[in-house]
Every structure is written in structure tokens, then in C-alpha cells.
Amino acid sequence: MLVHYRDEEAMRSPMQYEGGVLRLIDQRLLPSEARWLTFTELETVAQAIENMIVRGAPAIGCTAAFGLAVDAWAADPRSTWDSYSPRFEQAVLRLARTRPTAVNLFFALDRVKALASGFSQGLLMEQVRTEIETLAIALHKGDLETCKAIGRNGAAHVGGRSLRVLTHCNAGALATAGYGTALGVIRALHERGQIEIVYVDETRPWLQGARLTAFELASENIPYKVIADSAAAYLMQLSKIDMIVVGADRIAANGDAANKIGTYSLAVNAAHHGVDFYVAAPLSTFDMMLEGGHMIPVEERHGDEIRLTAGRYMTPREAAVWNPSFDVTPASLISGIITERGVLTKPFDRTIVSLFQ
């Protein structure tokens, strides 16, 4: 089965897939270089997630599904499911070990596992790989549609004003199958002529805001300014922010939301200044197994992400570093959660449950 991603929308996706071959744009090099890498083995796909060649909760989920398709394509097409299934289990476990916080990864793996549970022992791998890749492609296309619905719902909710919006990290096309969640809302607002300016937190230590969000906004001529993360509060003090919208990596059943480190600081400042604070995320980001945000596992990454800049130590070499990749914003600080099914408001514990019923 050949699947082509040639249309304009798909060009905005950070991934392309065709017949067992996954291509990812190396997000570590953007915006100065647009280098596409090719993957034909599960292990290198797993490492691409770990090393943040691809990042962003929905994009990680899509990549994992495509990773399982890649692995199935690497098997002999004339062999059968019973001989491959132990390897499939290992592949799922390997991908599940890559990054702990974004639940979309586990959502995607669970979807493929559910599909695989229906395979008969004698099913030819030629058929298995087709079924897995068909699902992966459906998840990818579904995520793109989901993002557009999030954008529509968010833009409709925040109404007809011209807005000065702040965002953190990159919850854009590069973090999803395309279009983006938080940046999807901003795109939809821009299409309605409602964006006065987007302030972009540079988002240390990886600078996803400076590198990726600014790149996406520049590509579409949406007016923006990049700021140091620590300057956001000052902007709010100066009454220059109307609303904040961010993505999420995992949302608990009560509405507590894990997102890129720094999100919580913004939420506290938003509450202090009376600025609306929105989280934009698909249903696949909700983890109904977790009662509250304290149960969300928060990844801590290597200290060298803080210590080193362009290979040079910015700290003493042996400096101790605390480098959590995420923090958890309590539901009480969130004005609304923008999903593909509508904008949830308080009390989130009730509105979220009703969404999943």
C-alpha cells in the first residue's frame, strides 16, 4: 500500500510515511536547517523519540504507531503473525520506554495492540503490516482533523476580539500530525483576522518556542515576538496579554494538565493578572486512569541540556542541575480546555467525565 503525503497540509507535518519507510524532520536543527531523516528500523525510531528529533505529545503518538508499521515491514512478508508477535510485543515495550509523560504515546500503542489482538496466528505478515500501517495512517490523519477541530472550537470560544496571545513551547504542526493544538487555535484565530500579535516564550532548555513556534508563525506571516520565558509575567503586568494558550502532554481526570516546564509558572501569573489561561489538547491526551496531576510521571532529562550551549559549558562543568521536562498545572488555574469535541469549562472533573461517556 502506498500512501502519499504530497498536499500542502501534509507538508506541514513533521513526518511522512510510505511503505515501511518513515521520514521525520530533525526538529533539533530547525529553523536553520530542514533535514529529513529516514527510518526503516524500530530501534532508530525509538531513539528519534528519545533524542527529540520528533517531539510534541500527538506527534510522538503518531511516530510510535508508524514505528510499529516500520517494524512489521521489516519482517518477511511471507512469514506469519505467530512467529512475529513476540517481536511485536518487544517493539511495543521499546517504544513505551522512550518518554514517560506524554500519554498520547501509550494511547497510540494501545490502539495498535487492540488491532493486533484480533490477528489470527496464521495471518501473513504482508497482511499484518498493511493493517498496522492503515491504522497508523488513520491515527495520523485523525490527529490532523482533530487539530483543525480544536482550532475551530478554540477560536469560536474566545470570541470576536483582536487578541494578544502568549504561547509556550511548540504545540504546533510540528508537535502533531499537522496544524497543531495550541497553535491550531492561533492559526484559526488568524484565519478569522483576530490575532494582533503572538508572544512566543523561547522555552528553555530546548527552545522549542524560539526555534519551532516562531518558525511556524513566520511561515504563515502571523505577527509574533519571541521573549525570554521569564519576561512573560512582565508582559502581563504591562497588560499586553489577553490570553494564554498552551498544549498538554497528559491531562488527568480532574483537569490537572502536564505540559512543558514553565507552563505552571505562566498559569500562576495568569491567575494573578486575570489573564485567561487555556489548554488545547485532543481527547487522546486525557488519562482517565489518573485522578489528579500528582499521579502524572514527570520526565527529568539530562543536566547537559542546561549545562551546555553549542557544546560549550555555560555552568561549571560539574554543576548539579535539576531539569524536569514538564510541570503540572492544577485545574483550578485553567480557564478552559479546548478539545476537538468542544471547550471544557469548570468543574472539569464533571465536564471531562461527560466527554468520555
Add this chain to the structure above:
Amino acid sequence: MLVHYRDEEAMRSPMQYEGGVLRLIDQRLLPSEARWLTFTELETVAQAIENMIVRGAPAIGCTAAFGLAVDAWAADPRSTWDSYSPRFEQAVLRLARTRPTAVNLFFALDRVKALASGFSQGLLMEQVRTEIETLAIALHKGDLETCKAIGRNGAAHVGGRSLRVLTHCNAGALATAGYGTALGVIRALHERGQIEIVYVDETRPWLQGARLTAFELASENIPYKVIADSAAAYLMQLSKIDMIVVGADRIAANGDAANKIGTYSLAVNAAHHGVDFYVAAPLSTFDMMLEGGHMIPVEERHGDEIRLTAGRYMTPREAAVWNPSFDVTPASLISGIITERGVLTKPFDRTIVSLFQ
């Protein structure tokens, strides 16, 4: 007149002065390289302040005073004050144009101007230069003593507990004549065995925390961890911060305090989490001419400080950037202002006025 700075304390100072020659350690290169630069002309001293070879409000003040000594030494020692004084006026104006926010700069310039106002027209430059350098040295030594008093007062005020302290930017020996203001408090607490750990905001965009504060703490074996600025709120949420102490670049008569960008965000978060928030600064940092913080001029620096990392663009090349170097924390969010004359508490408008009476 020869002045030697050879003792251990002076080695911690970011500047050395002897007979018309000023030496500054290039703080842009620390901690990876300790390069001392030599200055014998006023213009290069002014540029050293502008380019942040030397930074930190008290250190800028000391450097400006030494700059005027350097300029006087460059004049013919057999000439007289009447021929030099127009050049002196220009030198004062040049230094006053370097950076707008730190009031210590203007305090130091005013002190030298007051001295000069007593010079007779026929005073030999040999005598003028000696008098100016004597004052500059006195200001420098006075700042060192002031920092130690700030340290003592702060440590005595916060009491006998073991503390987990957060600081932002560098208000240390490198930002002063030595010892530091906020870091002076931390040094004094450490001498009393009261520091459990210091969390150090890396402090974008210049990374004064990662580069300078971590360097100073490592040099004295004070336990510390470097964090991304945006992670500070998460630390407070986890109840891992007992107090925050920062320096200041200018404090208005009502207690509003300008300090490195990001300070305000910390103060809002400290209030939200019930964490004590202290500002440590000498009397020379108070600007009694300004009723409130809204009157403090806030420097905006070049966008390339955000755009470029090690000469490489981290944003689109033409990215718009907002890069304020400072923000203003309202007095209402400050628990106490630690000075060489004691720790001021609310209501600051009264306690500050009584300090200057």
C-alpha cells in the same frame, strides 16, 4: 598613589585598580575562561559597561568611579583642573549614557561630581587624579563592607533554620566590589551552616545565574543546583523553596524594585506559594527621587541576545524580539529589603524614608 588588591577578598572582586589602570574580568567568558582586560581610556571603560564585560548594579557604580580616575590619569599631571574640567563633564555624561536602569551608576557619578565641585581652578591634575582615585577606591572598599553588612543582616533576619534558597541572576561578588548582595546573604548563611541548597535560575538571556552565580557557589563549595528560569515555580509547588533572595538595580521610594528580567515572575509565584521573597541591596540602590517603580527606566537590549546562541540563529533570522533587561517588582510582593543598615519591612514607604533621615 599605589593601591594593591592582593588579599583574598579582593581576588573575588571583578575589578582591580592601580595608578590609572583598571582591570576587569571579562564576565562574558566566565566560567569557562578567566580573562582579565586592561583599561586605560574612558571610552573603553564605558563600552565595557555597555557590553556587559562588567555588570551588576554596584559593580557598574564602582567601575564608573574608576573610569573617571582612569580618565584623570590620562591627562597631563602638570596641567590644571580648569583645563581638564570640560573633559571631566564629558566623561561623566559618557558614563551616564552606558546603561539606564542601575541607579548605582548615577550614585557613583554624583559622588565624584560632588568631590570635583570643590576643586579649585588651579589644582594640578596630579592632585585631581589622586583625589578622584582615592574616592573611587573608597567607594569600592565601602561597597565591599556594605555587602558584608547586608550578608550579616540578612542571615540574622532569616533565623536559625537550614534553608533551601532560590536566587536569580548574579548578585554576587562579581556584581559588586566583592562578596555580593543577595549572594552575600547566602554566603553569610553558609558561614552559619544554614544553607541546605541554593537553587540557581540560569537567567536568560545572559545566563548570569548559570555562568556566574554557579561559579561563585562552586568556588566556595556551597551546594547548588542550576535550573531553567521557568522551573522555579514548579520547585515552589513541590515545597522545595524556603526563601528567595535577589539583588536590585534600582529601588523606588515606595519599595518597588527593579531587577533582572524574571524577578517579577518569581515574586508573583512566591506570593502564590507563601514563600518569603527578599531583595538585598545597598542604600546606593535606592532612588528617593522616584515615587514608584513605574518611574524606573527599564533598559531594552538588542534582540540578538535572544535570537543568537553561539553565533547561530535559534529563531528565524528576522524574528521580532522583545528583550527587556529588567522588570519591576511591586513592594507589595516583597517580604523584606535587606540593606547594610538593617532589614526593612512593610510599610516600605515609611521604613525607607526613615532610613534616609
